[in-house]
Amino acid sequence: MSEHPDDHLDVHLDLEAMADALAAAEDGAALPGHLLGCAACATRFDALRVALDAVASDLAGLPAVPAVPAGLRRSVVPAPSPGATTVLPATPVASLDEARSRRARLVLAASGLAAAAVLIVGGGLLLSHNATDTRTAATSAASPGSLPVHDSGADYRSPAALQAALPGLLSPPATTPGKAAATTAPLHGVAPAATDPLARLRTPTGLQSCLASLTDPANTSAPLALDYATYKGAPALVVVLPSAKPSKLDIWVVGAACTQLESDLLLYVKADRPTK
């Protein structure tokens, strides 16, 4: 039997007190004084310490979490009512795998687009795309050197307007003298005008920071088009990205304040990929 040198040690530690002592000890706290004077409690405390290793082993031996049931992959979003305004054609509900896959593509878009931005500022939009791009697999697949970067200045008023503009956005910008040449000038190494609200997003660092709020750094594909424009009158950058379904595209429209911390998102839509 144990002997307690002090009266206050007469009460043995119960299980939860011992558990709390272990938790505190993990943070460097001293063990309760009772354990120093009570042989029975000290023995039980040591046994608990050993037993917790066995518990950890038991928990580790639980079977792997089963796959998410198919029923949980169905959309929780109610279908729009017949009279509701639909700005884009309805698309099938994205499955878990599709969503995961699309997010993975978004991840890649960040690195790909950043590389493209470097190329753009470094030497021209249609410059050779094998010069400085170190993210070879991802970005070469999407040919960032030929990434269409537009400076249309168009004022998109709705997702439908973006859908309608997609064929043009996915094509190389016009190279004829005039508007196209003038509007793409800042992309060719000329310092962005101070009065341009989108000036920061024309720089590689500004663009990369903004895209980081939309994408994931480990991305494996590249964006399909950019357009410096406005959305409902507000300065906006339109980013077109691949979607999980080949027949779809993701369009992100962000405002001038877009940074890595805040996307300043104006619109996100899934659009039909234009047929050639």
Add this chain to the structure above:
Amino acid sequence: MTEPGDGDGDAQDRALLAAHAAGEPHAFDDLLGRHRQRMWAVAIRTLGDPEDAADAVQDASLSAYRAAASFRGDARVTTWLHRIVVNACLDRARRQAVRPTVPMPERPPADPRDELAERETQLVVQLALAGLPEEQRAAIVLVDLTGFSVEDAAAILDVPPGTVKSRCFRARARLAVSLGHLRNPESPEPVPPAADLEGGTA
């Protein structure tokens, strides 16, 4: 790879919530898709029974959808979502008896006797988990079984990290007894029943 809920992942989550608020019909499903696997893991580990777990995740998904417009952004989106899942699981556990089950293996075992013994052990562990006080069960599921940090679990459970740590250690100690790893014939006191051992001190 950026995980949903970390720094960059949270920015993406917030962008999707903003898109949902702006009326983009797929944004909320995309958001759930980023977190569904872990939401499911929390539910199946908490409830044990796949049907109950699926119902809890579905309840939580609908609750999150309804509450999305009122999300104030004072927590990470993943914290907000998993808090809803934990609450849905605990609500369900309170309403009905938990029926722990162990999923059947996908491949036939090399030795059926070993497999049977293993499955019995797993079922015993599931039952022991189901016997924990709910606060302790939620803490140990998040920290020990689904890989949340103590700090993240504390945010989900809306308690201080010290409380989560205490609940985890008390849960492990209780499991040590219920799983037969702690048998001390010199124990000065019998282990009190579950109802008397509520954890939760910081």
